[in-house]
Amino acid sequence: MSDTHTTTDEQIAAARDAALRLANTDETTRDEALAAMADALRAHTDDVLAANETDVERAEALLERGEYSAALVDRLRLDAAKVDDIAAMVESVAALEDPLGRTVAARELDDGLELYEVTVPIGVVAAVFESRPDALVQIAALALESGNAVILKGGSEASESNRALYEWLREAAAAAGVPDGWIQLIEAHEDVDRVLERDDAVDLVMPRGSSAFVSYIQDATSIPVLGHTEGVCHVYVDADADLSMAADVAYDAKVQYPAVCNAVETLLVDDDVAGDLLPTLVDRYEAAGVTVRGDDRTRAVVDVDPATDADWDTEYGDLELSIRVVDDVYDAVTHVNRHGSKHTESILTEDAETAETFMTGVDAASVFHNASTRFADGYRYGLGAEVGISTGKVHARGPVGLEGLTTTKYYLEGDGHLVATYSGEDAASYTHRELSTTWTPGHRSSE
Structure with missing residues (x-):
């Protein structure tokens, strides 16, 4: 070494x-x-x-x-x-x-x-x-x-x-x-x-x-x-969320293990439910030692420090969280796509159409419905483990x-076949027939 x-x-x-x-x-x-x-x-x-x-x-x-x-x-x-x-x-x-x-x-x-x-x-x-x-x-x-x-x-x-x-x-x-x-x-x-x-x-x-x-x-x-890369992950609580469940999921996503890349860094809350959700949830966060920051609309509901523009792009990796109140799911999607790291995002809602809007509209490797972002993990996905979470779109x-x-190779099994056979007036024709057999060395299909 x-x-x-x-x-x-x-x-x-x-x-x-x-x-x-x-x-x-x-x-x-x-x-x-x-x-x-x-x-x-x-x-x-x-x-x-x-x-x-x-x-x-x-x-x-x-x-x-x-x-x-x-x-x-x-x-x-x-x-x-x-x-x-x-x-x-x-x-x-x-x-x-x-x-x-x-x-x-x-x-x-x-x-x-x-x-x-x-x-x-x-x-x-x-x-x-x-x-x-x-x-x-x-x-x-x-x-x-x-x-x-x-x-x-x-x-x-x-x-x-x-x-x-x-x-x-x-x-x-x-x-x-x-x-x-x-x-x-x-x-x-x-x-x-x-x-x-x-x-x-x-x-x-x-x-x-x-x-x-x-x-x-x-x-x-x-x-x-x-x-x-880093995980700037979001949880969005929709107007049609089960607020008890939403509070539990949002808490788990931050507090269960804050030092990892799939922990939530920004909580987005629909304006219609901010007054009902945030006071109790923020108390719960602060009791767990979480430093909470918020935008102006959040601070109109709860007494927290102001969030800066830099907070929306920050992976804290610690007991810190920024909260923003949004107008609707489209506002949430816009925020996520502007500030997220394409890692993992989650929507909490009982409305299937709203969930679909968020899940198809957000650009991220993993998008969840009514589940903590902490599930984004190779072991939890049944992959045994992971070498990392790729936030790109090519290969993996x-x-x-x-x-x-892994990658792939093409194996061609022939019997003296010549390309010249497939040209000219008397050219043979390709069959291009799909097979259901698997490759083994020297294999010949009996189909």
Whole structure:
């Protein structure tokens, strides 16, 4: 894990070689490796927690000096229950259906000439992520199950935790027969810069962080980037909402875990129900330690600090919330599309038509009806885990799980077929008949 370019190039080369072998590793081997990784995490919980405590103590000292936020320290901290949850997440990935070798489409071009589109790994993926140590394990587990080699760069604030987790995962997977080199850990900024230069060997970069950080990565590389930016998420309480339910959902979306990207940052409330909803809900927020700000219409109903223009575009990642009173669902949609980060939005209403207007009108990866934004998560979606939540629209969108780490190949099975046969006066004709069969090497359809 040196910071020299030579060593980084060697790591990239090792990952590339491993990716080619891992693509041909059977599902049983990959699943057994994931089970071994989960066992290793549980067996070495004390070692992981000791490393994490070093990170947390350093982070708390920087928090006292105002260099770190409380939210960052919260995301960084592990305990025994969290390690067990991480191990369970690895096992849930192993339980998913194999994403590789799946026939997406099958078509007969002519008698004995059959075309198959089949899922395959992307190859070598590089992930640059923030302080949460569990992100390293999530990304590694999904990469392995999808047959990809992975280069990992975590935040310096989690360096000891990341090293410990990396070593135990690498050792367990190797013992289970996974090709050596499939997982690499880099630590220096110059290592990241070198990875971004290697479009000849790295197939996908996945940054997790602020919009500015993701933009920096995109500008610094010609490698495809699957961006996970901040979450400026909204909950809109419509005039036809069940206000008791709406209060519970809006509270959960902020307070249940405020440090994550799917927590709500702005609450939008229809003017018709603001007077009935806000006094009690704001009291509830403030009792939980939430700092509440509002626009003029909100402050006419409840005594809160004024919201600034910057608040509408801010991901707090903490117990802070801005409230705006809006005229109707169209006003809410306009606000969300102007200030949201295309992550997750939610409408609370009993009117199906209004829900449809919001859900189809809002530009976001996930849009919910009568549910907390905190459900936007790969594990909760049944994806096992996630490498991040993509707020873009190309290749993958929303929580990115196994399918987001695969691409497809076309396999053509023939029997000496020549293109020349299909030209000239006596040219043969293509049948272009859809098939229901799946591809296996040397396969010939009997349909």
